[in-house]
Amino acid sequence: LKTNPRSRRCASLDEVIAYCRALEAERDRLEYEADGVVVKVDDLEQQRRLGATSHHPRWAIAYKFAARQATTRVRAIQVKVGKTGALTPVALLEPVELAGVTISRASLHNEDEVRKKDIRVGDTVVVERAGDVIPYVVRMLPERRPPDSKPFQMPKRCPVCGAAAFRPEGEAITRCTNAACPAQLKERLLHYGSRRAMDIEHLGEATVEQLVDRGLVRDFADLYRLDVETVAGLERQAEKSAQNLVDAIRASKDRGLARLLFALGIRYAGEHVARLLAAHYGSMDRLAKAGGEELAEIHGIGPRIAESVHLFFGQEANLGAIRRLRGAGVRMTEEAAAEAGPKTLAGKSFVLTGALDRMTRDEARGAIVRLGGRVTSSVSKKTDYVVVGREPGSKADDARRLGVTLLEEPAFLALIGKGA
Structure with missing residues (x-):
């Protein structure tokens, strides 16, 4: 495999730090854009023992270069409405070039953040791209503030629908109180159709804007009633x-x-x-009936998440939306959980680690759920089995330490009825 000629094997932590700093000093002379260095453990056995979390390997870490900065002026502060009604102040900036990208807006996050940095319309501010990706206002320059500037005030009403805005005690976010707010609906629809959610290709911002503004879509289920003729009537939508x-x-x-x-x-x-919820319950109906305490007992689901999920299913508006989606033909189960058959693994908890030869990780997870078991992401004393494939991570070591039963692939296949 081709490797970067600048890669280097370091013998000590001091050498690693020196290398990272040297490369950062050369950053502007590199033939490509770079925002940091990835430092890896150069030993396959140690990599195996260190394993990985659900997000990243434990044997690698990123050293990020200091973000490039630029100065520009705040033209206005606009309040954006999110999918849950969160009101987010956004700085509209005079366009400025930064790391090869033109920056014209940056989130100010919430009311407290704006007050802390004292950002006002007309201010000259220092901006950077956090991780060389997300525009971020670092600070304002007080010596360049206009004499007539005024502190930012969070609106008392939603800037889109006019409903009262409310900031719950102990929270930093102010929210629109109108669940039917069109701005919230647009953001919810964009999230619903996003790649990691329902993955509805071609459902972009301009299309959602028109669907909501024309009253064609009022909730998720309305999407499934759209036909070609209706969509073709929108701007920039040909029949194809x-x-x-x-x-x-x-x-x-x-x-x-x-x-x-x-x-x-x-x-x-x-x-x-x-x-986690889909693997544990297998169907929307079972999940909707779960109590808060029951949800909190699921490994990986804390009290705050459990309460939020329980409250969601306790609201008639949400249950109505789910009923309409069901009526539109949207599947409410995980594929494996929908199949009938004996639940020989009912009440059993599994953790998967390493690669299996006879099936993928998703297929193994599906087989466990189909038989009534559940799959969690980490090993605890409540885990019944850890399924060990090729090159297992640290979960196998955790299982040995806690006395949890290890199942190699042949034993696991026999347990789920797929043995040779």
Whole structure:
């Protein structure tokens, strides 16, 4: 395999740090854009023992270069409405070039952040791209502030629908209180159709804007009632592109429970939590009946997430949205969990580590759930089995330390009825 000629093997931590700093000093002379150096353990056995989390390997870490900065002026502060009603102040900037990209806006996050940095319209500010990606306002330059500037005030009402804005005690986020706010609906639809959710290709911002503004879509289920003729009537939508969108919407009906849960935008329930819930319950009906204490007992689901999920399913508006999606033909189960058959693994908890030869990780997870078991992401005393494949990570070591039963692939296949 071809490797970067600048790669180097270092013998000590001091040597690693010196190398990273030297490369950072050469950053502007590199033949390509770079935002840092990845430092890896150069030993396959140690990599195996260190393993990985659900997000990254433990045997590698990124050293990030200091972000490039530029100065520009704040033209206005606009308040954006998110999918959960969060009101986010956004600085509209005079366009400035930064690391090869033109920056014209940057999130100010929340009211407290704006007050802390005292950002005002007309201020000259220092901006950078966090991780060389996300525009970020670092600070304002007080010596260049206009004499007539005024402190930013968070609006008392939603800038889109006019409903009252409310900031819950102990939280930094102010929210629009109108669940039917069109701005919230647009953001929810964009999230619902995003690649990691229901993966509806061609459902972009301009299309969603028109669908909501024309009253064609009022909730997720309305997407599934769209036809080619209706979509083709939108601006910049020819018959072919309209057909592509309608086909993509129809294809999304079979994405499964985990993606659907993530797509619904339940507060605090990201992709990982959605997968845990789908694997544990297998169907929307079973999950909807779960109590807060029961949810909190699932490994990886904390009290805050459990309460949020329980509250979501306790609201009639959300249950109605789910009923309408079901009526539109959207699958409410994980594929494996939907199959009938004996639940020989009911109540058993599994963790998977390493690569299997006879099936993929997803297939193994599906087989466990189909038989009534559940799959968690980390080993604890409550784990019944750790399935060990090729090149297992640290989860195998955790299992040995805790006395949890290890199953190699042949034993696992026999347990799920797929042995030779």
